[in-house]
Amino acid sequence: MAEFDVDLFVIGGGSGGVRAARIAAGYGARVMIAEEYRMGGTCVIRGCVPKKLFVMGSHVRQEIEDAAGFGWTIPEVSFDWPTLVANKDKEIARLEGAYTTNVEKAGAKLVKTRAVLEDAHTVRLGTGETVTAKYILIATGGAPNHGAEIPGIEHVISSNEAFHLPELPRRVVIQGGGYIALEFAGIFAGYGSDVTVVYRGDNILRGFDEDVRKHTRAELEKRGITILTGCTITKVDRHGKDFTTHLTSGSSIASDRVMFAIGRHPNVANLGLEKAGVAINPKNGGIEVDGWSKTSVDNIYAIGDVTHRVNLTPVAIREGHAFADTVFGKRPVQVDYAMIPTAVFAQPEIGTVGLTEHEARAQFPNVDIYKTDFRPIKATMSGRDTRVLMKLVVDGATDRVLGCHVVGDCAAELVQAVAIAVRMKATKADFDATVALHPTAAEELVTMRTPTARHVRQAAE
Structure with a gap:
């Protein structure tokens, strides 16, 4: 009998975990992958893909406005938010199905349940069963972080909920100045919402080139987006369907929705990391790994946003592939993090x-x-x-x-x-x-x- 039930157990069915599972299975490894929510992870289900679909749809309003200069006379048009959400859901379901099919075609076994560590070689499934594995890969991604608790935080939505709103809000307040905040500012403004962005720093897009920061802010403001910097939200009051957002500056803003996009944290809670001896990086709260994505436990690896290194889907995919090549393909590969291109799908x-x-x-x-x-x-x-x-x-x-x-x-x-x-x-x-x-x-x-x-x-x- 084999010493372990499987050669590799992957916790997390996002882009990085799926790539690792497929490549490892291709090398002949016995692979099992667990996903408790939906296959595809943050990027496919509630991140890059639905975001890009919403962005493309929001461009139409500007295209219609620009058309007159090219001789087009366009009759009055209308927009239906529920139709957008429903069609987005259909595409996401299709992609989720493709992820599932590709994993199974590669020869890996998929279990739709939560999985946590019992020890360095044992995983307990949500069904109560246990599986032993020679190697374990943690690829559980990240989740929105609302920061410090403030009065009324229960009224605040994240990007997760923004994809499923029952109707387009007329007025939106978004706290944050990075990728997600500015992308949703453009999305909502493009569909016709009145948008206010609140950011604690002196200017948006911290970490980007200064000329990019200044230019982007000017362009967003030309599009009617209000940007308030040097302040944060201290309280959110609800009045029926309306909200009043209070700022450190002493002013307040009325809106139909309040959204926080101030960062994401690694999904490390309740995974049983301490039972297996997996260490957390004290600097960023993610799972601590070396250049090979190996954790403090020799047979346990971690990739993607759960490590809080470079939180980009293509990077997670590259890390998953490198892990499988190294451990199962016997072709040691380290990911090169230099010169990684990135985009902000703002407007x-x-x-x-x-x-x-x-x-x-x-x-x-x-x-x-x-x-x-x-x-x-x-x-x-x-x-x-x-x-x-x-x-x-x-x-x-x-x-x-x-x-x-x-x-x-x-x-x-x-x-x-x-x-x-x-x-x-x-x-x-x-x-x-x-x-x-x-x-x-x-x-x-x-x-x-x-x-x-x-x-x-x-x-x-």
């Missing part, structure tokens, strides 16, 4: 890869900046007051492009391609030698010839 869209200007100046003595801010060709006909930002951060000594930052339509699509060049250590001369594709916005990245700024760090005496 306007943000795409970025590599170093910000601030980061580059801290790491390199000579830094050249190439930046352009221009009116896109579509706006010349539509009349819309909007501008595109494109920025390259370059090592002044080697001419290597260290970072690329774009704010404007299709920024994410553009930066995905540029990320290849940046990762390959392309130089500014390589960009300059590339023939422009005209007429496009992207051609600006290969036609900027003169630095807009040069920073030279003086050597210490």
Whole structure:
């Protein structure tokens, strides 16, 4: 008889866990994967995918407004929020089915139940059964974090609930200044809601390039989104279907919904980690892992948002694949976290890869900046007051492009391609030698010839 029931037990059926299960099974491992909610995890069920569907739908209103400049006369149109939600649910159900089918086709066994650790090699299922495994992979993801308790916190929704609201709120207050807050600000505003964003910092998008932060804020405000910085929400009162949100500034805001998007925390509670001896990283609250995604217990690994490293779906997938290659494929692979492209599907869209200007100046003595801010060709006909930002951060000594930052339509699509060049250590001369594709916005990245700024760090005496 085999020493263990399975070779690998995966806790969590999100993108990272599913990838690990499929690849490990492909190597001949006996794999079992448990998911207590729905297959697909945060990204597919209540994150990236439904968010992007909502974003695309919210663009239609702007397209209709812009159409007049191109000669179109469009009759009065109407929008139905329940139809949007229902059609989104159908697509999510289809994707969930695909995830389930792909796992089973790979030869892994799926159990739709909660699973917790009993010890380093034993998992207890929600049914009461126990399964022993040679290796265990924890891929339970993360969840919205509302922060400190405040009076009326029970009235606040997160992005989870936002996808299932019975009707479109006329007025929305959103606390937060990162990805999720700004994406939902654009979504609700696009469908016609009056949106106010409340953020504790001096400006939105902490950690992004300063020019990106300033440009995005200006564009969001042009679209009618109110952004209040330097304050937080202290209390939420409910009056029937309405809410009054009180701020540290002393002012208050009336709305139909209040949403918090101030961050996410790793799903580590009640997993039995202490029974198995799995350590938590005291710096971020996630499961502590090394460069191979191994925890403090030799046979237990963790990937994705539960480790609180780089909380992006493609990163979780890469980590899951690397784990399976390393442990079951006998091909040691470590994930390289440098030059990871990322996008914020706000309106306007943000795409970025590599170093910000601030980061580059801290790491390199000579830094050249190439930046352009221009009116896109579509706006010349539509009349819309909007501008595109494109920025390259370059090592002044080697001419290597260290970072690329774009704010404007299709920024994410553009930066995905540029990320290849940046990762390959392309130089500014390589960009300059590339023939422009005209007429496009992207051609600006290969036609900027003169630095807009040069920073030279003086050597210490």
